[in-house]
Amino acid sequence: MTQQDNKVLACVDLSPYADHVADYAAWAAARMAAPLEFLHVIDRHPALPGGQDHSGAIGANAQEALLKSLSEEDAARTRAEREAARVFLQRLRERAEAVGASPVDTRQRHGDLAETLSEQQDGVRLFVLGRRGASADSTQRDLGRHVEWTVRSLQRPILAVTERFKAPERVLIAFDGSAITRKGVEMVAASPLFKGLPVQVLMSGKPSGDGPKQIEWARQTLAQAGFDVVAEIEPGDPQVMISQATERKGIDLLIMGAYSHSPLRKLLMGSKTTDLLRAVQVPTLLLR
Amino acid sequence: MSFQTLRQDWLGNVRNDVLAGLVVALALIPEAIAFSIIAGVDPKVGLYASFSIATIIAFAGGRPGMISAATGAMALVIASLVKDHGLQYLLAATVLTGVLQVVAGWVQLGRLMRFVSRSVVTGFVNALAILIFLAQLPELNPNTAGVGWPVYAMTAAGLAIIYGLPHITKVVPSPLVTIVVLTAFSIWMGLDIRTVGDMGELPDSLPVFLLPDVPLNLETLKIILPYSLTLMVVGLLESLMTATIVDDLTDTRSDKNRECAGQGVANIATGFIGGMAGCAMIGQSVINVKSGGRGRLSTLVAGVVLLILVVFLGEWVKQIPMAALVAVMIMVSIGTFNWGSFRNLREHPRSSSAVMIATVVVTVATHDLAKGVLTGVLLSGFFFAHKVGQILRVRSMADNEGRSRTYTVTGQVFFASAESFANAFDYKEVVDSVRIDVSRAHFWDITAVSALDKVVLKFRREGTEVEVIGLNEASATMVDKFAVHDKDGADDMLVGH
Numbered sequence: 001m002t003q004q005d006n007k008v009l010a011c012v013d014l015s016p017y018a019d020h021v022a023d024y025a026a027w028a029a030a031r032m033a034a035p036l037e038f039l040h041v042i043d044r045h046p047a048l049p050g051g052q053d054h055s056g057a058i059g060a061n062a063q064e065a066l067l068k069s070l071s072e073e074d075a076a077r078t079r080a081e082r083e084a085a086r087v088f089l090q091r092l093r094e095r096a097e098a099v100g101a102s103p104v105d106t107r108q109r110h111g112d113l114a115e116t117l118s119e120q121q122d123g124v125r126l127f128v129l130g131r132r133g134a135s136a137d138s139t140q141r142d143l144g145r146h147v148e149w150t151v152r153s154l155q156r157p158i159l160a161v162t163e164r165f166k167a168p169e170r171v172l173i174a175f176d177g178s179a180i181t182r183k184g185v186e187m188v189a190a191s192p193l194f195k196g197l198p199v200q201v202l203m204s205g206k207p208s209g210d211g212p213k214q215i216e217w218a219r220q221t222l223a224q225a226g227f228d229v230v231a232e233i234e235p236g237d238p239q240v241m242i243s244q245a246t247e248r249k250g251i252d253l254l255i256m257g258a259y260s261h262s263p264l265r266k267l268l269m270g271s272k273t274t275d276l277l278r279a280v281q282v283p284t285l286l287l288r
Numbered sequence: 289m290s291f292q293t294l295r296q297d298w299l300g301n302v303r304n305d306v307l308a309g310l311v312v313a314l315a316l317i318p319e320a321i322a323f324s325i326i327a328g329v330d331p332k333v334g335l336y337a338s339f340s341i342a343t344i345i346a347f348a349g350g351r352p353g354m355i356s357a358a359t360g361a362m363a364l365v366i367a368s369l370v371k372d373h374g375l376q377y378l379l380a381a382t383v384l385t386g387v388l389q390v391v392a393g394w395v396q397l398g399r400l401m402r403f404v405s406r407s408v409v410t411g412f413v414n415a416l417a418i419l420i421f422l423a424q425l426p427e428l429n430p431n432t433a434g435v436g437w438p439v440y441a442m443t444a445a446g447l448a449i450i451y452g453l454p455h456i457t458k459v460v461p462s463p464l465v466t467i468v469v470l471t472a473f474s475i476w477m478g479l480d481i482r483t484v485g486d487m488g489e490l491p492d493s494l495p496v497f498l499l500p501d502v503p504l505n506l507e508t509l510k511i512i513l514p515y516s517l518t519l520m521v522v523g524l525l526e527s528l529m530t531a532t533i534v535d536d537l538t539d540t541r542s543d544k545n546r547e548c549a550g551q552g553v554a555n556i557a558t559g560f561i562g563g564m565a566g567c568a569m570i571g572q573s574v575i576n577v578k579s580g581g582r583g584r585l586s587t588l589v590a591g592v593v594l595l596i597l598v599v600f601l602g603e604w605v606k607q608i609p610m611a612a613l614v615a616v617m618i619m620v621s622i623g624t625f626n627w628g629s630f631r632n633l634r635e636h637p638r639s640s641s642a643v644m645i646a647t648v649v650v651t652v653a654t655h656d657l658a659k660g661v662l663t664g665v666l667l668s669g670f671f672f673a674h675k676v677g678q679i680l681r682v683r684s685m686a687d688n689e690g691r692s693r694t695y696t697v698t699g700q701v702f703f704a705s706a707e708s709f710a711n712a713f714d715y716k717e718v719v720d721s722v723r724i725d726v727s728r729a730h731f732w733d734i735t736a737v738s739a740l741d742k743v744v745l746k747f748r749r750e751g752t753e754v755e756v757i758g759l760n761e762a763s764a765t766m767v768d769k770f771a772v773h774d775k776d777g778a779d780d781m782l783v784g785h
Contacts, residue, residue, distance in 0.1 A: 053454075053458045053578055053579060053580075054307060054308075054311050054458055054459055054460065054461060054579050054580075055453065055454035055457075055458040055460075055461060055462050056311045056312075056314065056315045056461030056462060056463050056464065056575050056579065057450050057451065057453075057454050057461070057462045057463060057619060057623075058571055058574055058575055058578075058619065058620070058622075058623030058624075059451065059622065059623060060622055060623070060625070060627045061626070061627050061628060062571075062574050062578070062623045063533060063537075063570070063574050064628065066537060066574060066577060066578050067536060067537055070537055070538070070539075070577075071539070074539065
């Protein structure tokens with residue numbers, strides 16, 4: 001099963017956004033020369049449709065009859081979705097192969113998305129998922145409802161992509177000197193994913209004493225790996241500075257650490273990651 | 289437990305949960321009244337209990353979507369306590385039941401459920417259905433005052449509406465329509481028949497906190513403890529059975545130990561607001577799932593709506609004719625009974641049918657579900673031991689030119705098979721030595737070990753050398769601990785034999 005190892009795993013649902021996920025995943029897989037797999041998760045327990053039986057009467061063998069009808073409903077729904085998804089995944093596979101990703105595999109699994117992905121993550125080098133999904137049109141949220149919980153449950157880099165595909169040409173690393181972003185810098189330096197692309201390193205937030213020293217370390221690390229680096233410090237609110245810089249410099253891929261705090265703290269203080277994901281309109285590589 | 293689970297449990301299915309909760313609340317009212325009557329208390333005791341248990345279980349339970357309230361199983365146990373000692377002792381027993389259930393959840397008593405076999409469960413629900421049906425008979429007995437042909441006609445009309453209406457529309461609960469129509473009819477005609485108001489007091493206010501009015505001494509404990517123990521067992525049994533049913537219906541998992549503790553918390557609180565002990569309800573949980581209820585919200589809505597309806601519509605609830613209630617309860621007993629078990633009597637092994645029937649008979653005879661289940665569990669254990677005891681073979685072959693014989697034992701040796709094990713050897717045969725090869729046998733208990741001892745000693749008395757070989761790991765530990773034949777003075781210790 002060596003082919004399973006170090007693959008790029010693209011998580012898709014049956015929405016139009018899946019095409020963009022497929023494009024970015026194919027791009028990443030081709031650059032890293034890694035196998036690509038498309039995964040579709042069938043959740044067996046979606047919200048129920050309305051219009052149920054409200055008669056409140058139970059006849060002879062009510063329990064057996066109900067069990068039978070419920071399991072038949074489940075089976076029918078799963079079968080229908082399975083076939084639709086198979087056709088859909090096949091199309092994405094051809095699309096990815098057309099732009100040079102190889103080998104490309106497809107897979108469907110039952111279960112909950114976050115649970116399924118964390119089970120799968122051992123053989124995975126990079127997750128690719130859409131920021132929005134099938135529920136996007138019916139909800140007001142900027143982020144698909146699965147994204148945060150999914151990201152929290154994973155320990156691998158995640159590429160959260162937006163609605164249009166454009167092969168990334170300018171990359172920005174949101175750097176704050178923390179362990180996770182330092183690891184990110186080293187990862188970028190070592191990975192074939194960004195080879196040859198100009199990289200910007202931006203440090204913002206409250207000015208700190210050893211800020212210049214840290215960013216110099218980042219610049220050197222990347223320069224030694226052969227990158228064309230621009231490193232800057234721009235004090236100010238990171239969310240504002242980073243999204244401004246992204247637009248001003250025509251950045252088309254942002255790299256940052258994600259959800260390093262507990263859900264409790266998020267409840268009280270809000271999450272920087274979620275805010276930033278909302279503010280920035282380019283694909284984002286989230287580091288865990 | 290993550291925020292996501294919490295959210296899914298409460299808000300995963302809001303619209304359906306609220307609608308299903310309404311259906312269940314309406315279905316709970318007649319049941320709570322009927323079960324209060326079975327228990328021999330005022331209808332308000334069962335109605336307050338149903339409100340309080342449903343509401344608390346919504347938060348504390350381990351099985352979202354399962355309905356708990358005042359139940360027939362508990363009412364049957366309670367009846368004699370109320371008759372002999374009165375309502376206040378019932379409230380004290382309810383609190384104590386809750387405490388015992390919390391402890392049961394804490395020591396994970398739910399694991400014992402695996403000893404309750406499928407046949408016992410079927411016997412339990414069948415007995416419950418029969419008892420619920422029998423409890424309706426006094427209302428149909430021509431010797432009861434106020435029972436005459438109008439009552440029979442109304443009961444029949446009620447059943448016709450309950451089962452007929454769903455064929456026309458499934459939008460409104462048919463038991464509710466039955467009750468509304470029959471009540472309106474009886475008021476309009478001015479019929480002189482028994483109504484819910486004749487059965488005792490109905491709630492006229494929100495429940496209030498009160499301490500059970502019993503002396504806190506050993507005497508009281510002696511009275512309530514046996515009842516509380518039975519209530520604990522019956523309550524947990526029905527709750528865990530129902531949880532399994534809901535698990536199967538919805539293809540999801542539940543936390544059984546949390547459910548035990550949750551039932552306890554609900555009963556403690558219920559005792560303090562003047563309600564009777566309760567547990568999960570199979571019929572209502574099936575109705576809830578059938579109506580689309582899945583989350584905790586459905587249970588909460590059922591409890592709260594029940595209280596609102598009863599407190600504000602008390603005047604109307606009083607006028608409900610007992611005949612309407614009887615019709616609803618006949619539906620409940622028909623829906624609870626496992627009709628497939630008649631067919632299974634022919635298809636299932638006789639021992640499982642015997643277990644099922646024994647559970648039903650003992651329960652119906654004693655009106656105590658705990659005794660019925662205990663009988664069923666013991667009987668299934670007995671049948672199982674008997675079956676496994678038959679898996680024992682002892683073969684033998686003479687060797688070394690007739691100077692010795694090797695016995696090969698395969699299978700399970702324990703109390704049920706020890707005798708046939710000991711009888712399988714030929715002690716009178718004249719040989720120099722005997723080898724007993726037990727490498728493919730299992731020695732399970734002291735009875736098995738002493739049977740082996742007996743065999744060895746019997747051979748030695750005939751002057752035959754005995755060698756036991758191939759005691760496998762499991763048997764070896766048993767033999768090392770208990771056997772005497774390979775220790776000094778073994779014969780002396782068995783002189784008495």
